[in-house]
Amino acid sequence: MMANPIVHALVYLIGLMTFAGLNAAYLVWCERKGAARIQRRTGPCEVGWAGLLQPLADGLKLMTKQLLVPDGVDAALFRLAPVLAMLPGMVALAVIPFGAHLQALDMELSALFIFAFASLAMLCVLLGGWASGNKFAIISSARAVSQNLAYEIPMLLTLITIALISGSLNLREIALDQQGGLFQWNLFRLEGWHILTMWIAFIIFFICSIAETNRAPFDLAEAESELVAGYMTEYSSMGYGLFMMAEYINIVVGACLTTILFLGGWGCPFDVAPGWWWFGLKMYALIFTIIWVRWTYPRTQIYRLLNLSWKVMIPFSLINLLITAGLVKFL
Amino acid sequence: MSGYWRDIFVGAKSLVVGLSITGREFFRPVVTEHYPYETPTLPARFRGHIELIANEESGEPNCVVCGLCQRACPSGCIALSGEKAPSGKGRVLTSYMLDFTTCSLCGSCVESCKFNALRFSREYNRVAFDKSAFQLDLIARLKEQNQCKP
Amino acid sequence: MNLPRQRYEETFVLNLGPQHPATHGVLRIKVTMDGEYVVKAEPVLGYIHRMHEKIAEQGNFAQFMPYTARMDYLHALALNHGYCLVGDRDAGIQVTERAEYIRVITVELNRIASHLLWWAAFLLDLGGFTPLLYAFDDREQILDLLERTTGSRLTYCYFRFGGVYNDIDDEFISDTRTFIDRLRKRLPVMYHSLVTGNIILIKRIKGIGIISAEQCRRYGASGPVARGSGIDFDVRKHEPYSIYPELDFDIPVYDEGDSMARYMVRMDEIEQSLRIIEQALDKLPDGPIMAKVPKNLRPEAGTCYAAVETARGSLGHRLLCNGDRNPYRLKLRSPTFSNLSLFAEVAEGMMIADVLAFLGSLDLVIPEIDR
Numbered sequence: 001m002m003a004n005p006i007v008h009a010l011v012y013l014i015g016l017m018t019f020a021g022l023n024a025a026y027l028v029w030c031e032r033k034g035a036a037r038i039q040r041r042t043g044p045c046e047v048g049w050a051g052l053l054q055p056l057a058d059g060l061k062l063m064t065k066q067l068l069v070p071d072g073v074d075a076a077l078f079r080l081a082p083v084l085a086m087l088p089g090m091v092a093l094a095v096i097p098f099g100a101h102l103q104a105l106d107m108e109l110s111a112l113f114i115f116a117f118a119s120l121a122m123l124c125v126l127l128g129g130w131a132s133g134n135k136f137a138i139i140s141s142a143r144a145v146s147q148n149l150a151y152e153i154p155m156l157l158t159l160i161t162i163a164l165i166s167g168s169l170n171l172r173e174i175a176l177d178q179q180g181g182l183f184q185w186n187l188f189r190l191e192g193w194h195i196l197t198m199w200i201a202f203i204i205f206f207i208c209s210i211a212e213t214n215r216a217p218f219d220l221a222e223a224e225s226e227l228v229a230g231y232m233t234e235y236s237s238m239g240y241g242l243f244m245m246a247e248y249i250n251i252v253v254g255a256c257l258t259t260i261l262f263l264g265g266w267g268c269p270f271d272v273a274p275g276w277w278w279f280g281l282k283m284y285a286l287i288f289t290i291i292w293v294r295w296t297y298p299r300t301q302i303y304r305l306l307n308l309s310w311k312v313m314i315p316f317s318l319i320n321l322l323i324t325a326g327l328v329k330f331l
Numbered sequence: 332m333s334g335y336w337r338d339i340f341v342g343a344k345s346l347v348v349g350l351s352i353t354g355r356e357f358f359r360p361v362v363t364e365h366y367p368y369e370t371p372t373l374p375a376r377f378r379g380h381i382e383l384i385a386n387e388e389s390g391e392p393n394c395v396v397c398g399l400c401q402r403a404c405p406s407g408c409i410a411l412s413g414e415k416a417p418s419g420k421g422r423v424l425t426s427y428m429l430d431f432t433t434c435s436l437c438g439s440c441v442e443s444c445k446f447n448a449l450r451f452s453r454e455y456n457r458v459a460f461d462k463s464a465f466q467l468d469l470i471a472r473l474k475e476q477n478q479c480k481p
Numbered sequence: 482m483n484l485p486r487q488r489y490e491e492t493f494v495l496n497l498g499p500q501h502p503a504t505h506g507v508l509r510i511k512v513t514m515d516g517e518y519v520v521k522a523e524p525v526l527g528y529i530h531r532m533h534e535k536i537a538e539q540g541n542f543a544q545f546m547p548y549t550a551r552m553d554y555l556h557a558l559a560l561n562h563g564y565c566l567v568g569d570r571d572a573g574i575q576v577t578e579r580a581e582y583i584r585v586i587t588v589e590l591n592r593i594a595s596h597l598l599w600w601a602a603f604l605l606d607l608g609g610f611t612p613l614l615y616a617f618d619d620r621e622q623i624l625d626l627l628e629r630t631t632g633s634r635l636t637y638c639y640f641r642f643g644g645v646y647n648d649i650d651d652e653f654i655s656d657t658r659t660f661i662d663r664l665r666k667r668l669p670v671m672y673h674s675l676v677t678g679n680i681i682l683i684k685r686i687k688g689i690g691i692i693s694a695e696q697c698r699r700y701g702a703s704g705p706v707a708r709g710s711g712i713d714f715d716v717r718k719h720e721p722y723s724i725y726p727e728l729d730f731d732i733p734v735y736d737e738g739d740s741m742a743r744y745m746v747r748m749d750e751i752e753q754s755l756r757i758i759e760q761a762l763d764k765l766p767d768g769p770i771m772a773k774v775p776k777n778l779r780p781e782a783g784t785c786y787a788a789v790e791t792a793r794g795s796l797g798h799r800l801l802c803n804g805d806r807n808p809y810r811l812k813l814r815s816p817t818f819s820n821l822s823l824f825a826e827v828a829e830g831m832m833i834a835d836v837l838a839f840l841g842s843l844d845l846v847i848p849e850i851d852r
């Protein structure tokens with residue numbers, strides 16, 4: 001591609017930051033509009049046409065507010081946590097192949113790389129909650145940790161299933177392996193009869209990605225009717241804003257990952273004109289589903305959530321892994 | 332064990348049903364009113380704060396200063412006074428103050444009035460930064476209304 | 482899921498409220514917690530105590546009417562009804578028949594509105610936001626109907642000793658019938674399919690917060706809380722007043738005693754209220770809406786008690802008169818106070834999220850507890 005690696009890196013850096021920032025801002029708008037439509041309201045409509053400038057206004061408002069650092073908090077960690085929270089999502093975006101030639105960094109174990117950084121996101125929540133010195137925040141971060149631990153296992157098991165099929169943990173190669181139409185996608189893969197079991201893996205992975213990103217109905221860490229705002233209770237101004245942005249970037253990463261692992265990445269279902277727009281289409285369809293789910297269900301309970309993981313998700317993903325291994329071996 | 336499988340299948344079905352309902356609502360029209368641009372129509376019996384009713388011909392208040400409204404008010408927010416009419420017959424109103432901060436809009440005053448002198452206004456969005464803005468001088472209000480009339 | 486009885490080693494105190502999203506108003510709950518388990522929950526009251534009973538002694542009988550609606554602002558007309566009932570009984574006023582029907586129709590409409598709001602707020606406690614807006618869409622229809630008749634939307638002051646303030650018109654009757662059809666169509670879909678059948682909700686509230694019938698009796702719980710624990714008691718049926726004996730309706734009773742049972746009682750009550758309204762509209766007689774009542778009520782010295790069934794349970798008024806123009810003493814027996822009093826015992830050992838789901842299922846209105 002580009003000859004100069006420094007130019008290459010700079011272009012991608014700016015591009016990814018813009019992508020992440022715009023997504024974080026406008027997904028909030030989408031979420032509010034989507035929720036409003038589901039609830040038969042209009043949603044934001046005052047600032048700009050159809051409220052399109054609302055994220056800008058919200059951002060400005062958050063930036064001009066004071067970041068309150070209450071007495072009794074660990075001031076350094078309190079300030080550090082929201083900044084760190086942004087990191088995992090941004091780093092993960094670097095290794096995601098949006099198109100055949102649209103990827104900042106192609107690395108061998110990119111799938112594992114994303115998971116490694118996803119755990120860091122949980123650490124930031126823990127840090128923020130701990131530093132706040134607030135009881136609600138501490139309960140919330142303890143919940144977030146147990147939740148993330150519980151849901152990383154089925155997610156990784158599903159990832160291994162995919163790795164068995166594609167023979168790689170490189171996201172780019174996993175996507176390349178699925179080119180050539182709908183029935184090459186891991187979700188509908190006819191070759192090797194994977195279509196029989198992959199839908200289970202897809203559902204598990206999708207549910208886990210909702211849980212990993214702390215989204216309703218698994219938003220126990222910020223369950224507002226129980227824990228006020230959870231780990232964000234003491235945060236104001238951009239401290240709060242960064243946590244919110246991180247949440248939306250994590251959703252984007254989760255949707256990207258699902259697209260690559262199951263929906264053929266940038267491939268077109270009819271095998272014509274593959275490209276990044278297909279990737280975008282699938283990714284935003286997934287994000288819309290996540291929003292749709294949030295505004296439909298009540299919140300679950302922490303022990304039900306862990307039960308779901310240990311009693312349903314993990315056994316099912318294990319069985320699925322075994323079947324897939326058998327299919328790969330004997331067919 | 333059967334409960335385990337039932338939970339999974341019945342549960343999954345209920346989740347899909349829920350999504351289909353909210354998904355359908357997504358495409359249905361908005362039911363809310365866009366408030367400052369669309370205002371709700373007030374019903375005829377709407378209870379705003381009270382105001383005086385003027386005599387059709389003279390434009391003077393119908394009130395005869397009997398004080399029934401003052402006595403009926405459970406929160407004591409009405410203060411009125413009057414003097415002997417110049418014609419020598421009856422009394423005329425000289426001041427009618429409503430302390431809207433303590434009014435609970437119960438309508439006992441309007442109900443108690445036997446002389447068609449009080450009614451509910453159609454005002455529902457009175458806001459102010461200062462408490463004194465809610466000490467309403469109803470005679471002044473009536474004069475304003477009379478001036479607005481053609 | 483309850484904590485096994487053991488010695489709690491490290492506990493901390495968490496203050497829920499008086500400003501907390503789940504306590505609906507200014508209830509404060511001091512919870513001693515062991516991790517996420519509640520070791521001890523202690524409701525603290527009095528943050529919105531406004532001395533309504535004392536106010537009743539200050540003015541004449543009619544002047545207390547507007548205050549009744551301020552106590553249970555969600556079922557204000559039932560509070561109106563309760564006070565009118567005790568006044569009518571004490572002064573020996575015969576309410577006109579049409580007024581009785583109008584009272585029942587509006588009270589039942591108000592009961593539906595109250596249950597819808599409870600449902601919405603309960604779902605909000607459980608983290609479901611969308612059902613709130615769907616319930617408000619329906620509730621708004623009721624408020625519009627009542628506003629056209631009474632002039633206000635929430636804290637009505639509509640009933641009078643001996644009758645009601647305004648008559649209802651044909652438009653109200655036809656619109657109410659339209660509303661009944663509308664809600665009957667929406668109940669199975671927007672309420673039961675979307676929420677009642679939802680696995681997450683069932684798992685959240687089934688078997689959570691179990692109250693035994695014995696506990697209900699001990700604490701004097703009434704209304705949907707008692708009926709969810711298998712106690713078949715409803716003032717409308719068992720201490721009949723107004724025209725309820727002439728109407729055909731059922732009292733939903735569930736034996737489980739958990740939050741789900743209380744939920745189902747209220748959902749069934751909405752349907753029963755629709756039935757009551759429909760019958761009352763069919764039978765609505767012509768005639769005056771006010772009986773002949775002396776201008777200043779001055780009952781003889783003595784005491785009188787009257788209870789009505791509000792959306793939250795049995796509400797009693799005891800009126801003491803000494804022959805004066807104002808009540809000598811008015812004592813209210815409010816249902817939520819008794820319903821809340823069993824909270825501390827039941828909440829012990831539950832997890833914090835379950836405690837809040839249980840608290841929501843009690844349907845508390847704080848001003849009515851504090852008065």
